[in-house]
Amino acid sequence: MKAKLSLLVVVLLTFLGGYTIGSASVEPYQVVINGNPSKLKVGHDKDSLIVPLALPVTSDQEDWNISLLRDDKAHKLDVKMTSVKRKLRGDTDCYYCAATGNCTQDYPAGSGVNYAGACEYICSGTGKCVHCGGTGKL
Numbered sequence: 774m775k776a777k778l779s780l781l782v783v784v785l786l787t788f789l790g791g792y793t794i795g796s797a798s799v800e801p802y803q804v805v806i807n808g809n810p811s812k813l814k815v816g817h818d819k820d821s822l823i824v825p826l827a828l829p830v831t832s833d834q835e836d837w838n839i840s841l842l843r844d845d846k847a848h849k850l851d852v853k854m855t856s857v858k859r860k861l862r863g864d865t866d867c868y869y870c871a872a873t874g875n876c877t878q879d880y881p882a883g884s885g886v887n888y889a890g891a892c893e894y895i896c897s898g899t900g901k902c903v904h905c906g907g908t909g910k911l
């Protein structure tokens with residue numbers, strides 16, 4: 774009886790292991806935004822990944838450069854997003870985050886999660902201030 778039980782456990786483990794490998798397409802992707810690991814959860818639509826990115830808009834017209842690098846093997850999504858205008862700005866302290874570079878919408882600030890422990894979407898789960906990109910400077 775005891776031997777039978779441990780065999781069942783082994784079979785179950787094999788099944789679970791196989792299942793994880795077989796369902797690679799629904800494995801969560803690690804999203805990295807401008808080099809910062811994010812807690813964002815990526816949506817799936819057939820073979821497309823849906824990435825909910827937050828873009829702060831502070832003036833009449835905003836131009837963003839966004840490039841995405843999808844690595845299916847590593848289950849990684851590398852996102853580079855920069856405000857075109859931001860590059861032209863000066864070197865003043867960021868007043869949104871008091872120059873800390875941390876996202877003030879997070880709890881605690883800069884953690885990438887909200888008070889409920891879920892991904893905080895203003896900073897796309899990176900914990901970095903979206904206005905200065907975590908640099909503390911505008």
Ligand SMILES: [Zn+2]
Nearest residue numbers: 876879893896
């Ligand atoms: Zn945040």
Ligand SMILES: [Zn+2]
Nearest residue numbers: 867870902905
């Ligand atoms: Zn800031």
